[in-house]
Amino acid sequence: MFKLKQEPPTPCSVPSHDEPLKYFCETCDNTICRDCAILTHKGHEYKLMADSYTKHYEDLEQLLVPVKEKISTVKNMLSILTKREIDVGERGERVLEEIHEMVEEMIGDLHQSERKLTDQAKRVTSTKLKQKQAGQLSLEHLEQVENYVEKSLKTGTPPQILSSKEQMKKHMNEITTLISAEDLLPKVEADIVLSKDVRSLRHIGDIISGTALYSNAE
Numbered sequence: 001m002f003k004l005k006q007e008p009p010t011p012c013s014v015p016s017h018d019e020p021l022k023y024f025c026e027t028c029d030n031t032i033c034r035d036c037a038i039l040t041h042k043g044h045e046y047k048l049m050a051d052s053y054t055k056h057y058e059d060l061e062q063l064l065v066p067v068k069e070k071i072s073t074v075k076n077m078l079s080i081l082t083k084r085e086i087d088v089g090e091r092g093e094r095v096l097e098e099i100h101e102m103v104e105e106m107i108g109d110l111h112q113s114e115r116k117l118t119d120q121a122k123r124v125t126s127t128k129l130k131q132k133q134a135g136q137l138s139l140e141h142l143e144q145v146e147n148y149v150e151k152s153l154k155t156g157t158p159p160q161i162l163s164s165k166e167q168m169k170k171h172m173n174e175i176t177t178l179i180s181a182e183d184l185l186p187k188v189e190a191d192i193v194l195s196k197d198v199r200s201l202r203h204i205g206d207i208i209s210g211t212a213l214y215s216n217a218e
């Protein structure tokens with residue numbers, strides 16, 4: 001079954017030995033001749049080279065089995081990794097698209113928020129400015145009444161003043177009742193401040209990876 005290659009027998013290298021290297025000393029792990037066997041390897045375990053060869057050939061073949069098994073396992077792993085490579089590539093692309101879409105959406109939302117805040121700020125500003133306009137208007141009305149009464153008092157004849165006194169009283173009464181200086185006083189500070197609340201934009205997500213396999217039906 002296991003044949004030694006037919007080569008001319010190698011002579012022993014020990015000078016005085018004339019014999020071919022026909023034996024294998026298991027003790028010394030060496031090829032020896034018959035003279036070696038008798039003289040320097042006495043008591044050692046040695047066999048005909050063909051027998052040792054068969055034994056060691058079989059040993060080596062046995063040792064090759066786990067190596068072959070490892071090769072097959074690694075090949076399987078590599079084919080799984082190749083499939084994963086494609087999968088990972090596709091998923092990576094999808095995640096990139098999702099990031100882009102998410103940011104686009106956020107930009108849209110931000111523009112909307114900008115418009116909302118801008119409108120709000122303009123409304124607040126104009127409300128605050130209107131208070132002064134209202135004050136000016138009140139002053140105008142007061143001065144109109146004042147002028148009207150003073151003019152009447154200065155230029156009117158007694159009968160005229162007596163006949164229009166009720167109307168003057170009515171006007172003065174109305175205007176003083178209507179206009180309250182207290183209402184014109186600002187109730188709040190003139191400050192207009194932007195209250196920022198953008199924490200969520202500083203951190204807009206994470207890339208999750210490395211979920212344990214077989215934990216779900218993958």
Ligand SMILES: [Zn+2]
Binds near residue numbers: 032033034
């Ligand atoms: Zn020898």
Ligand SMILES: [Zn+2]
Binds near residue numbers: 029041
């Ligand atoms: Zn020996």
